[in-house]
Amino acid sequence: MSAVPRWSHRDPVEGSNPFPVGDARRDRWDEATADALAALRRYDDGIAASVSTNLTSESYVRRWLDLATMRFDTWCRRGLAVVDGTAAQRGYAAWLETYVANWRAYVAETCPHVAPNIRRELDARLSACAVNWTGEACRLVSSTRGEPAADARPGPHL
Structure with missing residues (x-):
């Protein structure tokens, strides 16, 4: 499955539902996708309602980091909905690694002026989320x- 990061609500898994008709995961994927899109809309509505005309550089950075982390977590949650066995678990873990790496490249491409320490902060957040x-x-x-x-480790719940 693809893992294309986006600032928008577009799905990082390009194409349609990756599961064929008749596969039980197809319905779970569709339901989790609808939940993800609703969560993205709620988050964006919350941002719009709390926009301040007095944004400082610190508050802007915090919002930027929170936005990227929220987008990342939302689609990761959707992917978890179809993990139903060891093979799916391994595939999901590989997808998470790819998604973190793709976010790193995406931010470098779309936000070239973001300071290195802020990029490192985002990378640390997304990596921690992937571990979670x-x-x-x-x-x-x-x-x-x-x-x-046995190998489950607690992590942040953002």
């Missing part, structure tokens, strides 16, 4: 088998 989502996938798969999630 990988742990969530591990716990999910382990819980369906009734096993403890």
